[in-house]
Amino acid sequence: MTVETTSIDTLVVGAGQAGVAMSEHLSKLGVPHLVLERDRIAERWRTCRWDSLVANGPAWHDRFPNLEFADFDPNGFAAKEQVAQYFVEYAKKFDAPIRTGVEVKKVVRNAGRPGFSVDTSEGTIEANRVVVATGPFQRPVIPPIAPTSAHLTQIHSADYRNPQQLPEGGVLVVGAGSSGVQIADELQRAGRRVYLSVGAHDRPPRGYRGRDFCWWLGVLGEWDAEVMKPGREHVTIAVSGARGGHTVDFRRLAHQGITLVGLTKAFDDTVVTFEADLADNIRRGDENYLSLLDAADAYAQRNGLDLPEEPQARIIPADPECMTHPLLELDLAKAGVTSIVWATGYAVDFTWLQVDAFDEKGKPKHQRGVAKEPGIYFLGLPWLSRRGSAFIWGVWHDAKHVADHIVTQRKYLAYYDEPQRHVEEKRVEGGESAPDESRVHKLSEMGIN
């Protein structure tokens, strides 16, 4: 699709949930804008997730405030395609100005005049402001310890689709956040021998006393936490909406047949070594689990909530053999392991954004999404303003803040430009030279006046 607009007030890059939320707020506030998406709306929900993935949160929670999932049990977990379709429907609802199939290739700051020049696959656009909504999870990361052995098939969780995709044989899944744990479970249920490498994690109960953990984290203010707890920077969250939703319990997975191992340390050809930290990691996960039950009980008591008691939720199964006698070394070839799935997270890639919005380590420098470089905004990044920032419901609230900031900036500019124009008009009436029409024209094209 050709981009016939050559200048716009605000350009939003990316039409995942963040771009759609941004567009809704900008539309409501009357800010002229355009959203450019290189693929389709919510593409990552369609093609960067495995086949059986469902949302980790129930449909009543993992959605935007102004639309429910149509014909869907609010306590159910929407499949990835349903999530993608939800955002398509949402964008239709307010006729979001989204152009799909257009990639933003470069953004540079204009010299001596406002705004940015944006190179796209369909030509150049001038924009006063650019909102970067290209996702929290862009580039799959496989750590440098990955072996070079040609006998092993290695993929990142972003490329995992289903068990049939992997060659016959056992699988080592590295990483036990929501992706790793769900993929390991699926592979084991499909009859594979599975080793799951478990690091530090939180594992809230799926539900407790009749309420989903998303509700508990909400009322306890945890989704709104503005800073990570010290020392928890590398702690992942292990939750699952699969098979109707269930609590991730590593001991149960081990009793089911998965061999748990500690953090993956190193490879020597096909021999892999693991840290001796498995039991510690699992116990810390238990502490996190139990602390949420405690906080939930205290909240229920404090507020006199009549919720059914659930003492059985506190029963922790016996430690499995793989915890009491942890495997510290494994010859993958001898064990019949033919594949490794790296569920080791993602990085961001902002090489196309050539502006002064990054710190010395290349990380976006911003305050609640408002970048160090005036006119640049980030949205959807983990912890942009709070714990929920990279999740469906959280990004909508961050988008509102960014949109409000944009409106405030536009007001300042309008206040300056209006009197300036009157002065220039008076000068013309008085026979002085004409105003700089090119600037007035440009500003109105950009929706500034």
Ligand SMILES: Cc1cc2nc3c(=O)[nH]c(=O)nc-3n(C[C@H](O)[C@H](O)[C@H](O)COP(=O)(O)OP(=O)(O)OC[C@H]3O[C@@H](n4cnc5c(N)ncnc54)[C@H](O)[C@@H]3O)c2cc1C
């Ligand atoms: C496996 C997995 C499961 C998840 N499950 C949940 C869940 O259940 N609930 C929840 O709330 N969150 C979940 N998340 C987290 C989060 O909701 C998703 O990652 C979500 O996709 C983030 O939305 P986004 O719009 O910020 O980014 P993305 O969905 O990544 O969208 C960014 C868009 O920008 C486009 N783009 C990128 N670069 C350019 C460019 N240069 N020019 C034009 N377009 C560009 C991309 O094509 C993409 O469509 C999950 C994440 C993962 C990885």
